[in-house]
Amino acid sequence: MKKVLIIQGPNLNMVGIREPGIYGSETIDTINAQAMAHAERLGLACEVFHSNSEGAIVDKIQEAFTAYDGIVINAGAYTHYSIAIRDAIAAIKKPVIEVHLSNVHARDEFRHKSVIAPVCVGGVFGFGKIGYKLALDALAELL
Ligand code: DQA
Numbered sequence: 708m709k710k711v712l713i714i715q716g717p718n719l720n721m722v723g724i725r726e727p728g729i730y731g732s733e734t735i736d737t738i739n740a741q742a743m744a745h746a747e748r749l750g751l752a753c754e755v756f757h758s759n760s761e762g763a764i765v766d767k768i769q770e771a772f773t774a775y776d777g778i779v780i781n782a783g784a785y786t787h788y789s790i791a792i793r794d795a796i797a798a799i800k801k802p803v804i805e806v807h808l809s810n811v812h813a814r815d816e817f818r819h820k821s822v823i824a825p826v827c828v829g830g831v832f833g834f835g836k837i838g839y840k841l842a843l844d845a846l847a848e849l850l
Contacts, residue, residue: 708752709776709850713742713839715757716764716783722808730808731835742779742839749847761789768795768803776850777802779842786811786821797826802849804842805830 715735718725723734739755746753754775756767764785771778778796780803785792796803803826810833811818824830829845831838 708750709847710752710754710774711746711843711846711850712767712771712775712778713739713753713755714764714767714778714780714782715739715755716781716785717759718783719781720757720759729814733836738836738839741836742843745840746843749843751843751847751850753843761785761791765791765795768792768799771801772799775801777804777846779804779806779839779846780823780827781806781808781839782823786823787817788822790822793823793826796823802828802846804828804845805832806838806842807832808835808838809833 720735722730722738723732743753743755758764778801782789782792805821805823805827828849831841834841
């Protein structure tokens with residue numbers, strides 16, 4: 708069975724409370740549970756990891772080199788400037804799919820740039836929690 712990891716980055720733990728007009732009012736636990744159930748339907752073993760810390764996310768991505776077959780990542784604000792996360796993704800040579808709940812291109816200009824996009828196989832943004840399911844669908848096909 709293929710093993711995939713969902714990484715939730717900074718402030719994603721506040722989804723449900725945080726700016727509900729942008730991110731919705733469902734909690735991250737509910738969103739994660741629905742994503743996990745979807746992964747199970749796809750025949751994937753799935754784990755969820757959350758951290759607000761850049762270094763902890765880098766450590767987890769590096770773990771994927773041996774422990775996981777692919778990653779779905781919502782790197783939150785780190786998406787827009789973390790070269791460390793980008794380099795970790797490039798290093799592991801495993802398919803990584805970028806997810807954003809909101810349509811980052813319809814928001815502030817600083818959110819239009821993703822430094823991780825060039826090292827990800829693809830990305831999903833603007834579909835809210837459905838984005839995790841779409842990313843898992845893609846990962847299941849790729850694997
Ligand atoms: C986000 C978009 C980012 O710009 C923002 O910093 C987040 C959430 C999203 O899921 O829409 O924290 O990644």
